[in-house]
Amino acid sequence: MIALQNISKWYGDFQVLKDCSATVDKGQVVVVCGPSGSGKSTLIKCVNGLEAVQQGQIQVDGQEVTSKKTNLTALRSRIGMVFQHFELYPHMTVLENLCLAQEKVLKRSRDEAVSKAEMLIKRVGISEHINKHPSQLSGGQQQRVAIARSLAMDPIAMLFDEPTSALDPEMINEVLDVMVELAKEGMTMMVVTHEMGFAKKVADRVVFMDEGAIVENRPTDDFFGNPESDRARDFLSKILNH
């Protein structure tokens, strides 16, 4: 479903991604972790072309993200993305947030878009807030709206870029619960996160990054049970002891 082949990226002289390769098969959940500044967020933004790469190839659902011939806008509409800072549209209500791309991109009728939005908002448990503006919601609620906004497009895969790291601790679980449910329903997911509990519960593979390179890319149980590299061991000991 998602295949990254030897991608490299530079900001000026600084290489943020070094020859990274990874795949996410259909229905799989892959967690990407690593210390801050290791390039995880940059990597996931390359998958739908929000960030350009200078070397290597990226394929999503058989289409080349990196090729100029690909209609990137159309491809993006089929890949959901959830951001660290939610990025809901602050000037619109929750309902409008969910309807905008449905109507403008998928050309759904108003009624179709609204009923889809209502269904998804109910599913993430915030029906009573559907006519509020994002600023009136808690962080956890906003992130659940953001997930629903992506799901409204019926995506073939979902990308999560540190979806819980801007949240207060007591709100993290309400967002993770929604993500676990999605994973169990068979959604293809690539998730940048520090939530190792989430990784253990639903991830098929864990990708560990450090200094722009993929250091480990292994089945979840192997990664946690027997990390190969010192850097991964070091990272895990720090993150799991808290």
Place this chain on the structure above:
Amino acid sequence: MGEFDFSVITNSLPFLGQGLMLSLWLTLLSIIGGIVLGTLLALARLSGFAPLSLTAAAYVNLIRSVPLILVIFWFYFLVPLALGRPIGSFYSALIAFVLFEAAYYSEIMRAGIQSVRKGQVHAGQSTGLNYWQIQRYVVLPQAFRNMIPILVTQGIILFQDTSLVFVVSLRDFMTASSIVARTEGRLVEMYLFAALVYFVICFSGSLYVRRLNKRMAT
């Protein structure tokens, strides 16, 4: 100097009112035109496409380096030449104001667009919205909202600047006041009154801006 005679004002109110309407009408149309064109200039400037952004930058810098009164003159003489027929003082002044103010509004809108977080654009892109849809539905509404106080302030300046249209013999409020002042020989009363009217309108505008700023800060 004799006594002040303010009856001259009440007697010429309809005439002054017509002048004021022209000033306000010209201000309103110029604000609308200026913001629309200014927004397009700002988008051009931020487009990242060199020929477009350089052209927009050159335009903005050129216009901002010449006095408004000169631009009003230019268009008064140039537009009839270009079109081959006269279009009247009002429309030539309106075109001059729109083109002039657009340069200032474009700088305001540019700051407004840059005040919208990049993540908002990413969110739009990730749901498959194209460039124009993202600008139209996501970025510009927020940019505009963030910049309303400054846009209104610029509107107040524009209202004051409309007094320059006397150079193309348009009868705005200031010109009307001058005519009454001179024909009735009541310069002091009329110019005091004109100052009062400008003050009331502009100061109410400023108060409104202050209220907007307070509301946005909370």
